[in-house]
Amino acid sequence: MKNSSEKTFYEGGPSKADLIINLLAGFTLIGLPFTVGAIVRALWLRFKITNKRISVTGGWLGRDKTQLVYSQIAEVRSIPRGLGSYGDMVLVLKDGARLEMRSIPNFRETEAFIIGNLKQPIRKAEEENAKGFSA
Template sequence: MHGAMQRANTSSCKALQQRQALKHIGFISSVSSSGRRVVVVRAGPAVDDDEELEKRLAKLKQAKGETPYGLSSKAPVKTEEAPKKKKEKVVYDFSDETLYYEGPPHRGDLAINLMLGTTLFWIPLTIAAIGRGLFVNYKFTNKRISVSTNAPWKTEQLDAAYQEVKEVRSIPRGVGAWGDMVVVLRDGSKIEMRALDRFRELQEYILKRRDELAPRTNELTQEELMGEAAPAKGGKGKGFA
């Protein structure tokens, strides 16, 4: 009898241990009335370790401001800037103007180019000089500079008010009898005049009319307005362009 009780206690202890072990994996055991052990398996929630790891990585990336894997990054929203207003072009009145000088390029330039045109190397320059002499005309009034081209293949007229002149560059040609001139405007554009007669006189006239019509006070620096000497600029000045 004592042995039977011992065996019953042993079996009950084993059953208790098995129940505790099965609880960790979702199993519950019970004993039927017939004495047989019945095991019921309950399906617990499946946990995917990889999915859990990806969720944690996604949270870390969002915390750092980065885009998680598998998600497309959104382009930053561009704020629409207000359209910049174009600077209105000043319209000048050229009526009632007085003619100061008008004429074609200097004939000495054409003569020299015709003589040098006997060489094969100089032929393109000779053709250009002939075209200038026949179809180009320079005109200076008290209000503007005008360069007109009236060729069969090209008709063009360039006008510039003296108020728009920024600087004037010139270089003598033909032993100083004529010269080439470039008038630089405020907007950066240029008017080129080749073989211009009386180029020194016309250069002085352009600068004089510019200062009369558009006082240079608006362009002076603070040092110049105070009567102080402007700092010397290093390097050599630019030549004819």
């Protein structure tokens, strides 16, 4: 019989580095919208990444909750931010829907964990970009 217990890899909020960088940007008029976004993320965005599913709680006052299992993921798109200490990730689902996860702490380890839990082989978008596009 298989061990079906769920093990949590990460549970918590967005990267603190995202908040700090955007608070510093808030001293300029141009940086104010980024500062507000970082404060809202820090207050209400929460991730729970386990070996069975990904759950994201966010939205205004944390009222929106999205859960998905790894078998729903068709593609992982990612971009590092803050000198690679955190990053953003978009999970493209098989039905074409997208789940955006912003300011993920320990970005590279989290990305590797998610890709490692996928049952089917997928292509990361950045691997395709490295090869170049053919028209």
